[in-house]
Structure formats: structure tokens, C-alpha cells
Amino acid sequence: MSIEITGVNKSFGDFVALENINLSLPTGQLTALLGPSGGGKSTLLRIIAGLDHADSGSVEIEGTNATHLPPQKRNVGFVFQHYAVFKHMSVAKNVAFGLEIRKRPKAEVKQRVAELLELVHLSQFADRLPSQLSGGQRQRLALARALAVEPSVLLLDEPFGALDAKVRKELRDWLRRLHDEVHVTTVFVTHDQEEALEVADEIVVINQGRVEQVGTPDELYDAPASDFVMSFLGEATTLGGQLIRPHDIELTTSPTAVGAIEGVVSRVLRVGFEVRVTVLTDAGEEVVVTLTRTAARHLGVDTGRHVWLSAAAGAVTLPSAGLPVGTPLTVA
Numbered sequence: 637m638s639i640e641i642t643g644v645n646k647s648f649g650d651f652v653a654l655e656n657i658n659l660s661l662p663t664g665q666l667t668a669l670l671g672p673s674g675g676g677k678s679t680l681l682r683i684i685a686g687l688d689h690a691d692s693g694s695v696e697i698e699g700t701n702a703t704h705l706p707p708q709k710r711n712v713g714f715v716f717q718h719y720a721v722f723k724h725m726s727v728a729k730n731v732a733f734g735l736e737i738r739k740r741p742k743a744e745v746k747q748r749v750a751e752l753l754e755l756v757h758l759s760q761f762a763d764r765l766p767s768q769l770s771g772g773q774r775q776r777l778a779l780a781r782a783l784a785v786e787p788s789v790l791l792l793d794e795p796f797g798a799l800d801a802k803v804r805k806e807l808r809d810w811l812r813r814l815h816d817e818v819h820v821t822t823v824f825v826t827h828d829q830e831e832a833l834e835v836a837d838e839i840v841v842i843n844q845g846r847v848e849q850v851g852t853p854d855e856l857y858d859a860p861a862s863d864f865v866m867s868f869l870g871e872a873t874t875l876g877g878q879l880i881r882p883h884d885i886e887l888t889t890s891p892t893a894v895g896a897i898e899g900v901v902s903r904v905l906r907v908g909f910e911v912r913v914t915v916l917t918d919a920g921e922e923v924v925v926t927l928t929r930t931a932a933r934h935l936g937v938d939t940g941r942h943v944w945l946s947a948a949a950g951a952v953t954l955p956s957a958g959l960p961v962g963t964p965l966t967v968a
């Protein structure tokens with residue numbers, strides 16, 4: 637295991653930010669810490685980096701007990717959302733900096749900088765100043781700088797958070813490819829479920845200072861351990877008091893399935909190739925169903941139409957906490 641976190645607790649005054657965190661992150665893996673704002677993701681990352689200390693518990697990095705080690709002795713590289721690169725130094729100088737202060741031979745520094753700039757696709761910008769780069773290029777520079785000293789662990793806190801959606805998406809794909817090339821154990825914080833699902837080998841879902849679930853993107857999506865995980869990763873709606881994914885609901889215009897729940901279509905919204913249909917059931921539940929445009933057209937789904945809803949075969953359902961439990965759900 638590259639990172640072993642055991643029994644970590646952290647409070648700020650009375651506020652419990654992390655509660656009994658236990659995690660094992662294997663070497664070479666790309667792990668996402670995912671969860672809503674304020675859940676404790678950054679605090680955990682800072683504790684791994686040594687920028688903050690746990691009240692109790694331990695952090696082991698590559699077999700060494702790092703709990704009381706300062707950041708510079710942990711062999712970790714980090715990149716934050718607003719990463720301060722040296723503004724007065726060229727791109728190449730920024731990447732070289734960490735190697736130069738470690739007094740590596742000149743020829744080695746030169747070669748390593750060239751390799752890293754190639755890796756992050758910034759070779760042609762080596763002599764520019766950071767202010768002459770785009771936001772996405774600056775984040776790639778920050779990553780090259782963090783990688784320069786060959787850290788055993790790379791920690792990224794919302795590294796693409798400040799960038800626009802298109803650049804974010806590009807950098808996300810790029811990070812995945814970079815990781816496939818370099819294989820450095822990487823932990824990144826995000827509150828964006830799509831980002832986590834697309835990029836990570838494994839996702840740690842953190843909410844209110846606790847780990848809700850750890851698993852591969854598929855495991856979390858197909859077998860969520862709680863209603864929180866189910867709602868946070870992908871869309872969820874309730875049908876008969878059960879949480880279910882909107883595309884896992886079968887909608888028919890006559891009562892075909894035994895126990896199907898009857899309702900009336902209250903809204904139809906086209907979003908790209910999908911149609912989102914809101915149905916108000918006789919029990920007073922608002923259920924969202926997603927259909928393809930073809931299916932919606934074929935069924936003739938329109939506001940005011942009487943429809944019947946049931947869970948599709950193989951649908952993932954979970955009891956929905958805090959919501960009135962209606963008619964038991966029947967799998968068609």
C-alpha cells in the first residue's frame with residue numbers, strides 16, 4: 637500500500653471535520669476523494685500532505701510512518717486550485733526549481749525539464765512566463781513542477797476547479813492519460829461526480845467527515861451503499877418510497893406490470909437526446925423518469941397523460957430515508 641490512513645480524527649474547535657478515517661490506497665492508483673463541499677476532503681488531503689495534522693490516528697506513506705513528518709520529508713508533490721507558480725520565472729525555470737534546490741547536476745536538470753515539458757505538452761512554451769499561458773496550461777505547468785522531484789505520491793486539490801467546463805474536460809482526459817504513462821500514486825479532491833467517475837480508478841466518497849463508501853466507479857454506481865452515495869453519483873428519484881435511477885423506471889401508458897404505480901404526467905422536458913418526464917403519482921410522489929426521445933415519441937408522453945411506473949428488471953433500488961414509504965415497488 638502506498639498510503640495507509642488509520643483511525644484519523646480531526647476537529648476544529650467543537651466541529652468534527654474528520655471522524656475515524658481508515659483508508660488503504662494502493663501504489664500507482666489514481667484515487668478521487670469525492671463529496672459535497674465542507675465534507676472534509678481537503679482536510680484529509682492536507683493531512684496526507686503534512687500541511688495539517690490529525691488529532692489522532694496515523695498516516696503511512698510508502699511504508700514509512702509519516703504522521704509527524706513535515707511536508708518536505710514526505711516525498712509528496714501537490715497542486716492546488718490556485719497554484720502559485722513563480723511569476724518571474726520562465727516555464728522551464730519553474731519546472732527546474734525543485735531540482736536545482738536539490739543541487740542535481742546541470743545536465744540532469746536540463747534533460748529532466750525537457751522530458752517533463754514534453755509530458756505536459758508545454759515544450760514550445762519553455763521560455764514563456766506563466767502569465768503568458770492559458771489557465772489550463774498553467775495547471776499543466778503546476779503538475780510538471782510537482783512531478784519534477786519524482787514524488788512517490790501526487791496530491792491534487794480541485795486542480796481544475798477554477799477553469800471553464802471545456803478546459804476542465806480536456807485536462808481531465810489528459811490527467812488520465814498522464815497517469816497511465818507515469819503511474820505515480822495520485823489522490824485528487826473533487827466535488828464533481830462526473831470528473832471522479834471518468835478519471836479515477838477508485839473513488840472514496842466523503843460526507844460530513846466520514847467515508848461513506850470506497851469502490852471503483854462501477855461499484856459505486858451499480859451497488860451504492862447508501863442513499864447518499866446513490867444520489868450523489870448520478871441522478872436518483874423516488875418511486876414507491878424507493879430510491880431509483882430515473883432511467884431504470886419503466887413507463888407504460890396502460891397498467892401492464894403487476895403493482896405498477898399510477899400517476900399523471902406533470903412535466904415533459906427535452907434535454908439533448910433525453911426526455912425527462914415528471915410524473916405525479918396517486919400517492920403524491922413526484923417521480924422523474926428519463927426516456928430516449930424515440931421512446932417518448934412512441935409512447936406519446938404528454939402533460940396530463942395517465943401513465944404507470946415500475947422498476948425495470950435489474951434496477952438498483954434502495955429504501956429512501958426520510959421520505960414517506962408508499963406502495964411497495966414491484967419489479968416488472
Ligand SMILES: Nc1ncnc2c1ncn2[C@@H]1O[C@H](COP(=O)(O)OP(=O)(O)OP(=O)(O)O)[C@@H](O)[C@H]1O
Nearest residue numbers: 648651653671672673674675676677678679680827
Ligand atoms: N482551519 C480551519 N478552521 C476551522 N474550520 C475549518 C478549517 N479548515 C476546514 N474547516 C472546516 O472543516 C470542514 C471540512 O472542510 P474541508 O475544506 O476539508 O471540506 P471539503 O470537503 O474539502 O470542502 P470543499 O469542497 O468546499 O473544499 C468545513 O466545514 C470547514 O469549514
